[in-house]
Amino acid sequence: MTRVFPFLGRLPALGDVFAALGNSHTYDPRRNAFTLFGLIWGIPISIFSMVVDSWVIGHPHRIALFWEQPVHLLFLIHPFLFGVIFGAMGTVREVQDRRIARLLKDQEGHVAQLAKANLDLKKLDELKIQFMANVTHELKTPLVAIRGYSESILEGRFGPLTTKQRDGLEVAVRNVGRLEKLIQELLEFERIDSNAYRPSPADFDLVPLVRLALTNFEPTLEAKRLRVQLRLPERLLVRADYEGIRHVLLNLLSNAVKFTEPGSSLGVNGQASEDGLQALVTVWDQGPGIPESARRFLFSRFWQADGSAKRKHGGTGLGLAIAKGILDAHGSTLQAASTPGSGTMMHFDLPLARSSGPGKELRHDSREAAHSRR
């Protein structure tokens, strides 16, 4: 009905009108005003009826007409009728307005609640950052004395050591390093997760950085007899946050080194894109690859392909999440391509430094710098 006559939707429901007619005991300034308005509107009608009477009948108005022809009474009560109807309409308007006001007030309350919740969350986030900073501080502090004294003893500062003592202490020192790395990783992840990480871009050559990052894994590469193949141009000047990209490379290489079976290969490819705007970097390995079902969790925090108690490889499961967070902050992305059983390729791109000139020149220098270890 309201579709055909849209104005009907705006009219008060009949039930509301009757309810308002019955609602006479509450003080309602709006209804009083409407009643007065109705009364005033009703007066011309009764006057009009009297004028018509005089004109049709041809003689002046007589009081006796009201009981001789009662229809005149109907005209006379018009002011009262209008008063009541308008009064009811006024009440309906008042009730509706109150309802709207209440709804608006409720909504304001909800908005205030949401604003407060948001503020609480922000405070909580600040607390979390502070808490993480405190926890890492407290975790690192005891390491100072442990590492320091272990190293001092190992260096023979407190007298000579037997080979067995030396071996034991070396293990202790190595594990302090491991613990320190773990704490650092948690702190780093927290910084990225809470959007506190802002890259400070500078121009630098990616090639020496890749080689430098690889030196961190030399003992493992040696022990696992892994072949490293570098396909890099002579120079690859990019504009990015040096520390951040170093972290990305370390994390990607760490995974590659960790998951590649002994005797297999891994490598880093780098080149300038066709349009000379981007440096394309790929870190690849010949590890077990990532199963199809696991791809969508790959960059999730704490996720590991094998999270079971019997898992073979250690780590926090934060490496890829951190790498992705750093690259995201650079406006880049980290993409994974993997064939289960034959390896994984992690790919990302970075803007080339403007001073590096056209990309073609860089591509021209591209040569295979593959070298194998044993």
Place this chain on the structure above:
Amino acid sequence: MTHEKPLILVVDDESDALSYLYDLLHNEGYRVLPVSHPFDAIECARQKKPALIITDVRMPELDGIELLERVKQIAPDTRVVLLTAYGDWSMYQDVLRKGCDGMLLKPASNREILRTVHQALEGVKLC
């Protein structure tokens, strides 16, 4: 020019870390004065004018950065190295501006500590 080894003031509210630093530097032949309270460190800096102060950053009442600023006012020739488990390298530029001569992140290795101490005493700022 004296042949006496330079005096190093070590400030840390953690007694274990303090005794470790004392042992390490003493073993290297430096004259070392361990202090566990930053206000004592300011007093020592005023009286003894040490060649170098190695200080923790997070300490009750006065943090290492404030200590750095005060020491630079009292004894501008004294070098100051911050050794901290709090924060990261992002604060380095800031403390460098305040006159810091070196920064180490805990837990630093013996080699890193000795190298930084050596460089700070020689007046080489680490970048």
